[in-house]
Each structure stands twice: as C-alpha cells, then as structure tokens.
Amino acid sequence: MALREALDKGKFAVTTEVGPLKGTDTTEILEVAEILNGKVDGVNVTDQQSAVMRLGSLATCSMLVEKGMDPVFQMTCRDRNRIALQSDLLNADVFGIRNVLAISGDFPTLGDHIDAKDVYDLDTEQLIWTINRMNEGYDLADNELQGKTDFFVGAVVKPVSDTEASFELQLAMMEKKINVGARFFQTQAVYDADAFENFMKRARQFKIPVLVGIIPLKSAGMARYMNKNVSGVFVPEHMINDMAKAKDKMATGFEIAARLINDLKDLCQGVHIMAIGWEKKVPEILQLANLT
Amino acid sequence: MLRSEEKPFEEILGYLEDQDRVFILGCAGCAQSSQTGGMPEVLVMKERLEGAGKTVTGHSVIDFLCQKALVASRLQPLEGKVMGADSLLVLTCGVGVQSVAAMVKKPVYPGCNTVNLGGSRGEWQGSERCMECGDCLLYYTGGICPLTACSKSLRNGACGGASDGKCEVSPEKPCGWELIYARLKEIGRLDVLKKFVPPKTWNTMRPRPEILSTSLWALEQRD
Structure with a gap:
C-alpha cells in the first residue's frame, strides 16, 4: 500500500530506507528494491547521508517508482539553495515521486567533502513550508506554477534527548513543522519503550502519524559507537550485553528489533526500519515482528 | 580587530x-x-x-x-x-x-x-557576534543570534544533531539553539519557539555600493 494511503486508512505503516552507493552502480539498490517490493509501504532514499557524496536520492527514488514502489524522497537543506530545492521538487513530481521528507542534513565536516560550503538557505521548517506552497501552486517568489505538486510531506523528530532543552526544542519544532505542513513523522532510532512513551505522552496531542525508528543492532561495538556518536540514540546496557554474548549476532539483533517493534507498536502509527546494510533482510525482521 | x-x-x-x-x-x-x-x-x-x-x-x-x-x-x-x-x-x-x-x-x-571570527563584534570585543545580515531576527530568539550561534545558521530551531548540549560540528561549541532555549525559558517566552520564521532574505547581506567606499573618502581622494 502507498504510504499516504496506509496512514490515512489507519494501517500500521511500515517503511524502511536505502542509501545509494558512491558511483553509478545501481545493482545493489535494484536487488534491494526487488526484495522489498510489496513488503513495505514506503522506502526512504537518503540524501547524501552523513554528508558523504554519492548517487542522489532523486534519481534513486525515480528508479523505485519505475519498479512500482512508493519512495520517500529525503531532502536535506545542506546542499541546495531555494532555487535548486524547488526545481528538484518539480523534478521529483514529474518522476512520480509522491512523498518528501525534509531534514536539515549533517554538516559537511562530518562527511567526506569537509571543504564543501554548507548552504542551509532554507531550514527544515522553511523547506516544509515551501513544499506546501508548491502544493498550493506557487513558488517561493509567489509565481504561479504551471502544474502544481502534490507531495505528502514528512519530517523527523528525536524522541529521546540528553538535555531538557533538546527535548523541549524537539517538541516545539515538531509542532511548528506540523503547522507549516508536515503530515507524518519518522523518529531517530528508539531502544527504550518507556523513554518513547515519555515522548509520545507529549506528542500525542498533535494527532499526527509517528513512525518509530528502529535500527537493528549488529554488534555490541556498533551499539556503543551509536551511544557515543549518534545524537538521540541510547542503547541500554542490557541490550549491549545481549549483543556481546550472542553467537549469532544477526539473529539476536533481529530478535531485539522485533521485540522493540512489538513494545512500541501500540504507542505509534508505524515503524521506520533503518537496516544500514541489511536492507535485504528487512522482511525477516517484519516476519519476526508479525508485521507481514 | x-x-x-x-x-x-x-x-x-x-x-x-x-x-x-x-x-x-x-x-x-x-x-x-x-x-x-x-x-x-x-x-x-x-x-x-x-x-x-x-x-x-x-x-x-x-x-x-x-x-x-x-x-x-x-x-x-x-x-x-x-x-x-x-x-x-x-x-x-x-x-x-x-x-x-x-x-x-x-x-x-x-x-x-x-x-574568521564568526561575525562582527562590537567596539568592545565581547563574545556576541553579528552577521550584519540586514534582516534582524533577534526578536524570535531571545536576543541570541541564530545565524552566529548555530553552526548551520538555522532560523526555526535546532537540527537535532547536538549531544549533551554541544554542537555536532564541534564538541567545544555549545548548541546555539539550546542557548536560545535557556534564554527564552529564563525570560518566560518559550512561546516564541513556536513562531514560524519565514525564508530569510539574504539579499540584504550584500553590501550596498555606497557602503563599500571608505568613511575616509576625502583623505583618500586627495591622494
């Protein structure tokens, strides 16, 4: 089912994401698409993820559309000014892409082109506002479009924060994103149902679909790395221990992911699985979580 | 300086x-x-x-x-x-x-x-910076400039990349938006966090031609 339709109908939505490679080789992406087709409601395509230059989200989304899938075109504010962003939105529309996810994007110094100039001409909220303006038939300079867009706009939120300021900012910005036109949210990876419930207690009032983020653990080292380096990710010590002790890391990582999905499922409207290299295995996780 | x-x-x-x-x-x-x-x-x-x-x-x-x-x-x-x-x-x-x-x-x-000093300072060289953007937003942000305090110069709020109140760009730099949050809380104006700041004009950051000439023009002309 297409993502918008699934959420509109109140189905528990399942999305996942793929990251294009550096270069023109699309074999892997097409193999992943083949496996995921029909098994998920939407597939995010990351936009120069971690500020590492690679094949773009737009072209990859277009390939997924051709395969009959419903891609979510991730768009960062980091690399394009408002002229390029709006033009790529028009490009996306004519390629049949229906969902856009607006994000700010990791700073260039975190990626592989550290000398690049950052753009952020628009910030995330302004990009969401712009997309809705284009849905209404106008560009940012108030010119009328010859044929308007019809995007289903998503945004991200970090449910678990390490400071009060960060937590409150996330909620205030979530509200602001909704006010300017966000229609669904995907979250940072969550590993603690109580912490997520703590967030949803506040976020529920917005009455907007939230797809909780799941990253299957690959090893104890990966979990520790994320705890140290990825903002908003807090893997509890007992899960790290389970991973450390596990003989079959993949099986344990998937069991934990499936258990998390079941613990979180009643708190939200869908799940967004970021498999980071294990995209082809996403159906196995869905099966373990009884989501097939 | x-x-x-x-x-x-x-x-x-x-x-x-x-x-x-x-x-x-x-x-x-x-x-x-x-x-x-x-x-x-x-x-x-x-x-x-x-x-x-x-x-x-x-x-x-x-x-x-x-x-x-x-x-x-x-x-x-x-x-x-x-x-x-x-x-x-x-x-x-x-x-x-x-x-x-x-x-x-x-x-x-x-x-x-x-x-780069991250923007202009006053005659007294304090820690506050001004980007001379020609379109002041300080009303929205509790008197802390998001263009100079936030690495991405985001106008509507934090990017979500901060850890322990520090910026994703440098662990030595505080997240500008967490500073803005603290200030707004202090002055009882957290409500402004919900105000949408529309796309900014960057046009005013290009100096007007007459501003590019020197204030000491008479002295220079004589040469």
Missing part, C-alpha cells in the same frame, strides 16, 4: 618562486596583536627569506596598513627599496594586503591568513 595567522612558509615560497627581491611589510595594529605582522615577525620573515636565497630590499611596520593614506606617506621615504623589489610580502589581514595593493604598483602577496 581582525585576527590573522601565519601562512605555511612553503606556501609563501611558492608565491615568490620567481621573485628574487622582496620588500616585507608588517602592521602595528591587529597583525602585531596577532603576533603575525609586528616587527619581531617581520624580522623573522626577513631571515627566513634570506635563508631561502631571496634578497630583502627593505622592511617596514606601519600603524595601520588599513589606512591607505598612511601607507602611501610612510612608504614614500622608502620608495627606492619598495620599487626596487620584485614584489611585496604583507604580513597582515586581508585588508592590509588589499590596501597596500591599492597603493603600490607592484605584485603584493599575503603572508598570513585571516581567521
């Missing part, structure tokens, strides 16, 4: 590859304070250039190189040494180098890099 730092000597020698005779200029203003272009640094540069086989035709430290009229009057007595050089090496900020280039018909090379 502009802060500068020394360029790698190899880079300077690269500029000067086919220049045998060099005149060195320093500045007793910001460059002296930065310890990049005062007399001690000029003398060290002289020694290094001579060690690299160059002839230093002369050297001088002027206060301040950004004052073009002063550059002209101070260099006048040294005209022979200046014009006898193939080029001038200027150990200052980018303003000093440009000012000398405007006054002397010789190739002028920078011996320093100018360090």
Whole structure:
C-alpha cells in the first residue's frame, strides 16, 4: 500500500530506507528494491547521508517508482539553495515521486567533502513550508506554477534527548513543522519503550502519524559507537550485553528489533526500519515482528 | 580587530618562486596583536627569506596598513627599496594586503591568513557576534543570534544533531539553539519557539555600493 494511503486508512505503516552507493552502480539498490517490493509501504532514499557524496536520492527514488514502489524522497537543506530545492521538487513530481521528507542534513565536516560550503538557505521548517506552497501552486517568489505538486510531506523528530532543552526544542519544532505542513513523522532510532512513551505522552496531542525508528543492532561495538556518536540514540546496557554474548549476532539483533517493534507498536502509527546494510533482510525482521 | 595567522612558509615560497627581491611589510595594529605582522615577525620573515636565497630590499611596520593614506606617506621615504623589489610580502589581514595593493604598483602577496571570527563584534570585543545580515531576527530568539550561534545558521530551531548540549560540528561549541532555549525559558517566552520564521532574505547581506567606499573618502581622494 502507498504510504499516504496506509496512514490515512489507519494501517500500521511500515517503511524502511536505502542509501545509494558512491558511483553509478545501481545493482545493489535494484536487488534491494526487488526484495522489498510489496513488503513495505514506503522506502526512504537518503540524501547524501552523513554528508558523504554519492548517487542522489532523486534519481534513486525515480528508479523505485519505475519498479512500482512508493519512495520517500529525503531532502536535506545542506546542499541546495531555494532555487535548486524547488526545481528538484518539480523534478521529483514529474518522476512520480509522491512523498518528501525534509531534514536539515549533517554538516559537511562530518562527511567526506569537509571543504564543501554548507548552504542551509532554507531550514527544515522553511523547506516544509515551501513544499506546501508548491502544493498550493506557487513558488517561493509567489509565481504561479504551471502544474502544481502534490507531495505528502514528512519530517523527523528525536524522541529521546540528553538535555531538557533538546527535548523541549524537539517538541516545539515538531509542532511548528506540523503547522507549516508536515503530515507524518519518522523518529531517530528508539531502544527504550518507556523513554518513547515519555515522548509520545507529549506528542500525542498533535494527532499526527509517528513512525518509530528502529535500527537493528549488529554488534555490541556498533551499539556503543551509536551511544557515543549518534545524537538521540541510547542503547541500554542490557541490550549491549545481549549483543556481546550472542553467537549469532544477526539473529539476536533481529530478535531485539522485533521485540522493540512489538513494545512500541501500540504507542505509534508505524515503524521506520533503518537496516544500514541489511536492507535485504528487512522482511525477516517484519516476519519476526508479525508485521507481514 | 581582525585576527590573522601565519601562512605555511612553503606556501609563501611558492608565491615568490620567481621573485628574487622582496620588500616585507608588517602592521602595528591587529597583525602585531596577532603576533603575525609586528616587527619581531617581520624580522623573522626577513631571515627566513634570506635563508631561502631571496634578497630583502627593505622592511617596514606601519600603524595601520588599513589606512591607505598612511601607507602611501610612510612608504614614500622608502620608495627606492619598495620599487626596487620584485614584489611585496604583507604580513597582515586581508585588508592590509588589499590596501597596500591599492597603493603600490607592484605584485603584493599575503603572508598570513585571516581567521574568521564568526561575525562582527562590537567596539568592545565581547563574545556576541553579528552577521550584519540586514534582516534582524533577534526578536524570535531571545536576543541570541541564530545565524552566529548555530553552526548551520538555522532560523526555526535546532537540527537535532547536538549531544549533551554541544554542537555536532564541534564538541567545544555549545548548541546555539539550546542557548536560545535557556534564554527564552529564563525570560518566560518559550512561546516564541513556536513562531514560524519565514525564508530569510539574504539579499540584504550584500553590501550596498555606497557602503563599500571608505568613511575616509576625502583623505583618500586627495591622494
């Protein structure tokens, strides 16, 4: 089912994401698409993820559309000014892409082109506002479009924060994103149902679909790395221990992911699985979580 | 004040590859304070250039190189040494180098890099910065500028990349938006966090032509 339709109908939505490679080789992406087709409601395509230059989200989304899938075109504010962003939105529309996810994007110094100039001409909220303006038939300079867009706009939120300021900012910005036109949210990876419930207690009032983020653990080292380096990710010590002790890391990582999905499922409207290299295995996780 | 730092000597020698005779200029203003272009640094540069086989035709430290009229009057007595050089090496900020280039018909090379200070400061050199954006947003942000306090200059809120209140760009830099949150909380105005700041005009960041001329135009015109 297409993502918008699934959420509109109140189905528990399942999305996942793929990251294009550096270069023109699309074999892997097409193999992943083949496996995921029909098994998920939407597939995010990351936009120069971690500020590492690679094949773009737009072209990859277009390939997924051709395969009959419903891609979510991730768009960062980091690399394009408002002229390029709006033009790529028009490009996306004519390629049949229906969902856009607006994000700010990791700073260039975190990626592989550290000398690049950052753009952020628009910030995330302004990009969401712009997309809705284009849905209404106008560009940012108030010119009328010859044929308007019809995007289903998503945004991200970090449910678990390490400071009060960060937590409150996330909620205030979530509200602001909704006010300017966000229609669904995907979250940072969550590993603690109580912490997520703590967030949803506040976020529920917005009455907007939230797809909780799941990253299957690959090893104890990966979990520790994320705890140290990825903002908003807090893997509890007992899960790290389970991973450390596990003989079959993949099986344990998937069991934990499936258990998390079941613990979180009643708190939200869908799940967004970021498999980071294990995209082809996403159906196995869905099966373990009884989501097939 | 502009802060500068020394360029790698190899880079300077690269500029000067086919220049045998060099005149060195320093500045007793910001460059002296930065310890990049005062007399001690000029003398060290002289020694290094001579060690690299160059002839230093002369050297001088002027206060301040950004004052073009002063550059002209101070260099006048040294005209022979200046014009006898193939080029001038200027150990200052980018303003000093440009000012000398405007006054002397010789190739002028920078011996320093100018360090970005993250926006303009007041006459008193405090920690607050202004980007001179021409479209002030401080109403929305509790009097803390999001353009200078946030690495991404985001206008509507944090990017979500901060950890323990520190910016994703540098663990030594506080998240500008967490500072803004704390200030708004302190003054009882957290409600403004929900106000949408529309796309910004960057057009006002391009200086108007008349602003690019000097306030000392009469002095300069006379030259």
